[in-house]
Amino acid sequence: xxxxxxxxxxxxxxxxxxxxxxxxxxxxxxxxxxxxxxxxxxxxxxxxxxxxxxxxxxxxxxxxxxxxxxxxxxxxxxxxxxxxxxxxxxxxxxxxxxxxxxxxxxxxxxxxxxxxxxxxxxxxxxxxxxxxxxxxxxxxxxxxxxxxxxxxxxxxxxxxxxxxxxxxxxxxxxxxxxxxxxxxxxxxxxxxxxxxxxxxxxxxxxxxxxxxxxxxxxxxxxxxxxxxxxxxxxxxxxxxxxxxxxxxxxxxxxxxxxxxxxxxxxxxxxxxxxxxxxxxxxxxxxxxxxxxxxx
Amino acid sequence: xxxxxxxxxxxxxxxxxxxxxxxxxxxxxxxxxxxxxxxxxxxxxxxxxxxxxxxxxxxxxxxxxxxxxxxxxxxxxxxxxxxxxxxxxxxxxxxxxxxxxxxxxxxxxxxxxxxxxxxxxxxxxxxxxxxxxxxxxxxxxxxxxxxxxxxxxxxxxxxxxxxxxxxxxxxxxxxxxxxxxxxxxxxxxxxxxxxxxxxxxxxxxxxxxxxxxxxxxxxxxxxxxxxxxxxxxxxxxxxxxxxxxxxxxxxxxxxxxxxxxxxxxxxxxxxxxxxxx
Numbered sequence: 001x002x003x004x005x006x007x008x009x010x011x012x013x014x015x016x017x018x019x020x021x022x023x024x025x026x027x028x029x030x031x032x033x034x035x036x037x038x039x040x041x042x043x044x045x046x047x048x049x050x051x052x053x054x055x056x057x058x059x060x061x062x063x064x065x066x067x068x069x070x071x072x073x074x075x076x077x078x079x080x081x082x083x084x085x086x087x088x089x090x091x092x093x094x095x096x097x098x099x100x101x102x103x104x105x106x107x108x109x110x111x112x113x114x115x116x117x118x119x120x121x122x123x124x125x126x127x128x129x130x131x132x133x134x135x136x137x138x139x140x141x142x143x144x145x146x147x148x149x150x151x152x153x154x155x156x157x158x159x160x161x162x163x164x165x166x167x168x169x170x171x172x173x174x175x176x177x178x179x180x181x182x183x184x185x186x187x188x189x190x191x192x193x194x195x196x197x198x199x200x201x202x203x204x205x206x207x208x209x210x211x212x213x214x215x216x217x218x219x220x221x222x223x224x225x226x227x228x229x230x231x232x233x234x235x236x237x238x239x240x241x242x243x244x245x246x247x248x249x250x251x252x253x254x255x256x257x258x259x260x261x262x263x264x265x266x267x268x269x270x271x272x273x274x275x276x277x278x279x280x281x282x283x284x285x286x287x288x289x290x291x292x293x294x295x
Numbered sequence: 296x297x298x299x300x301x302x303x304x305x306x307x308x309x310x311x312x313x314x315x316x317x318x319x320x321x322x323x324x325x326x327x328x329x330x331x332x333x334x335x336x337x338x339x340x341x342x343x344x345x346x347x348x349x350x351x352x353x354x355x356x357x358x359x360x361x362x363x364x365x366x367x368x369x370x371x372x373x374x375x376x377x378x379x380x381x382x383x384x385x386x387x388x389x390x391x392x393x394x395x396x397x398x399x400x401x402x403x404x405x406x407x408x409x410x411x412x413x414x415x416x417x418x419x420x421x422x423x424x425x426x427x428x429x430x431x432x433x434x435x436x437x438x439x440x441x442x443x444x445x446x447x448x449x450x451x452x453x454x455x456x457x458x459x460x461x462x463x464x465x466x467x468x469x470x471x472x473x474x475x476x477x478x479x480x481x482x483x484x485x486x487x488x489x490x491x492x493x494x495x496x497x498x499x500x501x502x503x504x505x506x507x508x509x510x511x512x513x514x515x516x517x518x519x520x521x522x523x524x525x526x527x528x529x530x531x532x533x534x535x536x537x538x539x540x541x542x543x544x545x546x547x548x549x550x551x552x553x554x555x556x557x558x559x560x561x562x563x564x565x566x567x568x569x570x571x572x
Contacts, residue, residue, distance in 0.1 A: 026384070027381055027384035030439060034418065118546075120327070220304060221410055228503050271409070
């Protein structure tokens with residue numbers, strides 16, 4: 001080994017680069033080959049449609065109202081569902097953050113719908129909320145409604161499926177963020193005479209807000225990629241024709257790979273825009289330690 | 296803090312919401328289970344008679360044995376490969392700061408943050424181009440995309456907990472990187488690796504979109520087979536579809552019970568750590 005290579009190795013090692021970095025190679029190769037390359041390939045395909053110019057696939061997507069409206073449909077399902085999941089989990093998690101008997105059991109049961117996934121939830125919703133299901137039977141028997149309420153194969157079926165799988169997810173995240181906030185901060189505020197309203201809105205909520213933004217993003221990603229439930233409990237050709245269905249149909253029904261890649265990329269872009277907005281707003285919030293204590 | 300005996304209206308509201316949620320959850324799972332055992336169930340609260348025939352029928356009609364074998368093979372391969380590839384990378388990311396480490400971390404975060412459909416469709420196109428999709432290998436490769444980053448993200452905090460002094464001591468005694476890994480780190484990391492293997496298995500069994508886009512007729516996992524049998528409703532008896540759903544459900548719940556022996560429920564959910572600082 002010559003003196004110069006040793007010198008270079010030393011200088012690299014000073015900056016934290018040495019042979020151990022080789023351990024990163026397999027993972028990086030996998031992610032580049034299976035994620036970055038397909039994405040780049042997808043962008044390239046979307047720019048080379050069978051006919052028309054460079055952006056013809058995108059123009060076709062935005063010119064056709066049947067395709068364009070899927071963006072609005074997806075947002076109309078995903079945003080309210082994600083928002084409801086986050087907003088509903090705050091008071092519930094706030095009340096349950098202490099220790100109480102059966103807490104582990106409760107969190108365990110809440111993990112069940114996340115593990116079961118959207119396909120099984122869809123099957124259950126079809127049975128449970130369907131016209132002859134237990135829910136409508138209950139409504140009719142108690143006289144709340146005269147005729148069964150239509151809750152499946154439309155917007156509400158998909159919405160319920162997103163709440164059933166998304167709410168536990170949001171709740172457990174919010175709960176873990178809340179448990180990270182030192183309760184003595186609130187006790188200090190109580191000592192100074194703050195009521196629960198002041199304690200919640202001026203101490204806990206500001207500390208929790210960045211966590212809520214992250215939770216919203218993750219729940220939104222889950223809700224935005226709604227695909228199986230939109231087909232199974234939704235109305236896949238009408239009110240719940242979400243953008244993932246449009247992309248899937250282009251690829252596997254019409255074999256229009258340029259259109260499918262364009263739809264997939266538009267879907268990713270819309271999602272990233274929403275996340276960027278939320279994370280941008282989150283940047284305005286206080287994001288320091290929530291552990292309290294001295295200093 | 297002081298607790299009053301009579302709950303406040305807010306508490307009633309909160310517990311009421313929770314109870315309604317659980318009623319829905321029990322109704323959703325219960326109706327599938329009851330229907331899968333029901334003989335005739337039209338206009339009543341419960342079926343008129345019960346039978347277990349639907350399970351045999353589902354087993355034969357949907358050729359569940361090959362489907363379950365495929366599911367098992369896919370899970371084991373995905374979990375094995377993602378641990379072998381992910382843990383070393385997690386080690387470097389946990390221990391080192393080097394130019395571009397934040398960029399690399401972001402690169403590993405992206406596949407988890409994107410909806411599977413967005414990268415699944417281009418990925419499936421690429422895999423079809425190289426003749427990999429439609430087989431087991433394509434399904435495994437597609438499922439590795441979110442699994443490797445997931446292993447990296449779950450393992451990084453585990454590795455950060457291990458005192459670097461232990462490794463330095465081993466090096467002082469003359470151990471090479473390989474020995475440090477097999478003799479020092481691996482035994483200490485076993486709980487973490489087990490946890491991430493189980494989480495990857497749970498996620499792979501439940502991963503619908505990627506498998507759906509890349510699977511061929513003989514490489515379907517259980518959840519994809521379930522989707523196909525559901526979307527072809529009317530051809531098969533609803534009860535045998537439900538029997539299949541119950542089999543899937545039992546499989547997932549068994550995995551869940553196993554998983555909960557090793558991990559905290561919130562860990563199943565909290566996939567992304569706050570800022571990597």
